[in-house]
Amino acid sequence: MINRYRKYLQILDEKLDKMFKKQAPFIKCQKGCAYCCKEGEYPMSELEFIEILFKYNELEQQIKDKVDANISNLLKSSRQKLYECPFLVDNVCSVYQARGLICRTFGLLSYNDKTGKKKMPFCVDLGLNYSNVYDKDTKTLTECAPDGTEPLAFNIDRTTLRSPNIERDFNIFFGEDKALVDWLREEFQAVVD
Numbered sequence: 487m488i489n490r491y492r493k494y495l496q497i498l499d500e501k502l503d504k505m506f507k508k509q510a511p512f513i514k515c516q517k518g519c520a521y522c523c524k525e526g527e528y529p530m531s532e533l534e535f536i537e538i539l540f541k542y543n544e545l546e547q548q549i550k551d552k553v554d555a556n557i558s559n560l561l562k563s564s565r566q567k568l569y570e571c572p573f574l575v576d577n578v579c580s581v582y583q584a585r586g587l588i589c590r591t592f593g594l595l596s597y598n599d600k601t602g603k604k605k606m607p608f609c610v611d612l613g614l615n616y617s618n619v620y621d622k623d624t625k626t627l628t629e630c631a632p633d634g635t636e637p638l639a640f641n642i643d644r645t646t647l648r649s650p651n652i653e654r655d656f657n658i659f660f661g662e663d664k665a666l667v668d669w670l671r672e673e674f675q676a677v678v679d
């Protein structure tokens with residue numbers, strides 16, 4: 487099943503790449519900018535977590551040691567609601583090719599599945615994505631980019647990207663959803679203790 491999931495990720499990445507390119511005048515993402523990995527819950531399914539574990543097991547020992555130290559610190563800390571992702575090493579994702587769905591979509595303007603409202607990436611408040619067309623006071627999008635590009639929202643909510651339709655089309659099963667820290671606790675707590 488993991489190969490079918492990888493096929494899905496490949497197709498999804500191609501679509502996301504087009505979305506990011508279409509929104510280029512509003513996007514400030516670049517290597518080393520890792521705000522989206524510094525404070526979050528990182529909800530993910532069992533299938534997403536298994537793919538990350540495959541990548542983790544292939545890491546160079548030096549990187550793996552750093553990830554292990556991050557995981558140990560996270561599991562020993564009492565503040566676990568919002569936390570830095572332990573796979574972040576020197577501001578770079580150590581499991582980039584295997585990262586979860588939520589990591590792949592972060593940074594784009596999206597629609598909230600439940601409310602249908604537009605959802606800004608939080609980094610707009612840091613002066614990053616979409617900040618050139620966003621009024622912080624009214625919390626609304628203001629205008630197009632100078633080249634006329636409109637800020638567009640996309641249907642990339644996690645529930646859409648891991649829907650039963652996707653499972654049927656790719657013959658995969660995402661399984662249960664948990665915060666990353668809870669998956670890590672299941673997998674690594676015995677090692678940390």
Ligand code: SF4
Nearest residue numbers: 523571573574579589
């Ligand atoms: S898995 Fe990678 S991209 Fe996702 S939050 Fe962790 S470090 Fe960031």
